[in-house]
Amino acid sequence: MRVLERLFGKAEQDADRESVRKGRKRQILYILLMAAALLILTCYSVTISSTTITPVQVYETFINQIFPGTFDVPSKTQEIVMNVYAPRVLMAVFVGGIFAIGGCIVQTILKNPLATPYTLGVSSSAAFGAGLSIILGMTAAVGNFGTILNAFIFSLIPAAIILITSAKRSITTTTMILIGISISYLFSAANTIMQYFGEADAVKAALFWSVGDLNGAMFEQLPYVAATLLFTLAASFYLMKDIDIMRMGDDTATSLGVNVKAVRTASIILACLSTAVAVSFVGAIGFVCLLAPQISRIFVGNNMRYLLPASLVTGATLLVIADIIAKDLVNPLMLPVGAITALVGAPILIYLLIRNNDRMVV
Numbered sequence: 001m002r003v004l005e006r007l008f009g010k011a012e013q014d015a016d017r018e019s020v021r022k023g024r025k026r027q028i029l030y031i032l033l034m035a036a037a038l039l040i041l042t043c044y045s046v047t048i049s050s051t052t053i054t055p056v057q058v059y060e061t062f063i064n065q066i067f068p069g070t071f072d073v074p075s076k077t078q079e080i081v082m083n084v085y086a087p088r089v090l091m092a093v094f095v096g097g098i099f100a101i102g103g104c105i106v107q108t109i110l111k112n113p114l115a116t117p118y119t120l121g122v123s124s125s126a127a128f129g130a131g132l133s134i135i136l137g138m139t140a141a142v143g144n145f146g147t148i149l150n151a152f153i154f155s156l157i158p159a160a161i162i163l164i165t166s167a168k169r170s171i172t173t174t175t176m177i178l179i180g181i182s183i184s185y186l187f188s189a190a191n192t193i194m195q196y197f198g199e200a201d202a203v204k205a206a207l208f209w210s211v212g213d214l215n216g217a218m219f220e221q222l223p224y225v226a227a228t229l230l231f232t233l234a235a236s237f238y239l240m241k242d243i244d245i246m247r248m249g250d251d252t253a254t255s256l257g258v259n260v261k262a263v264r265t266a267s268i269i270l271a272c273l274s275t276a277v278a279v280s281f282v283g284a285i286g287f288v289c290l291l292a293p294q295i296s297r298i299f300v301g302n303n304m305r306y307l308l309p310a311s312l313v314t315g316a317t318l319l320v321i322a323d324i325i326a327k328d329l330v331n332p333l334m335l336p337v338g339a340i341t342a343l344v345g346a347p348i349l350i351y352l353l354i355r356n357n358d359r360m361v362v
Contacts, residue, residue, distance in 0.1 A: 027300040027310070034313040038093070041320045046081075046089045048324060050332030053077055058085060083219055091217035091281070092323045092337070093316045094225040096288055098278040100315020101232050102271040103289030104296070104307060108243055109267040110173040116289040117275035120180030120268070121158035123284035124187040126276065127210040129154030130283070131191050134206045135198035144216070147209070152280035158183045159272035166265045176268065212285030212338025214323055221281055232274040233312065239267055240304040247302065285338040287345030288315050294352055318345075 047055035060071035061081040103116045117123075129150035133139040139146030140153060158180055165171055165179065191210075195203045242263045246253040250260045275289065292315035293307065300306040322340040329335060 023301070027303075027306040030296075030299040031306065031310050031313060034310065034317055038313050038317045038320065041317060041324065042089055042093060045092070045320050045324045045327070046085050048327045048331075049085060050327075050334065051080065053080060053085075057081070062086075087217040087219045087222060088214045089320065089323070090222055091214055091225060092319045094222070094229050095214075095278045095282050095285070096292075096316035096319030097229050097312040098225070098232060098274050098315075099285070099289040099319070100292035100296075100311040101229075101236055101308060102275040103315075104293035104304075104311040105236060105239075105243070105267050105271040106289075107293050108247065108302070108304065108307075109264050110177060111247070112173065112177060113294065114290065115177055117271050118284070118286065118289060119177060119184075120162065120272060121183030121187065122155045122272055122275050123210075123279060123286070124184040124191070125157045126151040126155035126279045127206075127284055128187040128191045128194070130209050131194050131198075131206045134209065135194055135202045148280045152276055154187075155276035155279055156273065159269050159276070162268055162272075163265060166261065170261065173264075208336060209283045211336045212279075212283035212341075213336040214282055214326075215334060217282070225278065225281060228274050228277040232270060233308070235270050236304075236308050239263060239270070240308065243267060244304050283338060285319070285341055287341045287349070288319055291345050291348055291352075292318055295348075 047058050057073055057077055058081050060073050061078045063070050064073060064078065065082070106115045106117055106120065107113055129152070130147050132154075133147040133150040138150075140149045161183065162176055162179060171179075191206075195206060198206070242253070242258045245256055245258050246260060246263065253260050279285075293311045295318075296307055296310035296314045300310045319337070319341065322344060323337050325344070326335040326337040326340045329340075
């Protein structure tokens with residue numbers, strides 16, 4: 001009898017190992033497939049424009065950057081490709097990855113499928129800061145950089161409020177979300193009042209900024225966004241183990257030696273800070289930070305070791321696809337990419353809700 005029990009026990013263990021191995025293969029395969037799709041879509045997106053520059057000239061320009069003089073491409077064409085085409089597409093990749101990681105962290109740490117850095121007030125406060133610059137001319141610097149800096153400074157306010165509140169007293173995840181929603185309403189109301197007294201052209205520009213767009217992407221902005229993405233990814237992997245443990249509950253995590261309050265606060269600050277950088281450059285492009293983690297969870301599960309990179313490549317891919325639609329739908333007109341992400345993201349969100357019987361997973 002004991003021999004049979006041992007045999008059945010060994011068979012069950014082998015079956016469990018095989019199941020884990022297959023699950024791991026599926027997770028890695030999804031990440032690799034999304035990374036390949038991202039590369040292909042990026043190479044295609046960089047060729048779409050409202051000018052007469054051909055895809056061949058675009059690729060010849062890139063080759064000339066590595067091996068100068070290989071192809072005879074007009075200098076004006078090369079300048080347009082390197083200063084307009086490439087920065088826009090690379091910005092979509094970097095920003096999409098940042099939004100997705102931020103959404104993944106906030107959803108997991110707050111155990112709420114609809115929680116994102118935007119829910120915590122980052123987007124509305126950034127829009128108010130940009131509005132101060134565009135409508136009232138109140139900026140921390142001169143020119144376009146002033147709008148970027150304003151948006152960044154004000155987008156840090158929600159993170160600062162949560163940090164100060166957490167330091168003074170212990171607050172629940174629900175309280176954090178409610179604080180963020182309150183901040184969103186506060187800055188949205190202030191923004192509306194400011195726009196009421198602004199000039200028509202300035203108000204139009206501020207509204208266009210708040211929707212989110214990639215038209216203003218410049219090559220010199222890319223190092224800041226790329227560095228933010230790398231820092232966010234590295235810090236996320238550092239916090240990953242503790243975040244995974246906290247999914248089992250605060251009491252369990254505490255008993256296992258995790259400083260729950262410190263990890264939660266650090267995670268929220270990291271997500272808000274990285275999203276603030278991205279929003280300050282491209283505006284409040286929505287839905288990426290909400291959808292990318294949810295789509296990734298369907299294929300890789302909740303293990304942060306796989307969910308983080310999966311969310312990154314999924315978010316980057318979603319924003320590149322939205323940018324392709326924005327550039328090509330009514331070419332030569334370029335639509336604001338933030339509007340496209342909302343148009344595409346809303347039906348996908350509805351589908352996910354229906355697919356999961358009115359509830360989304362975390």
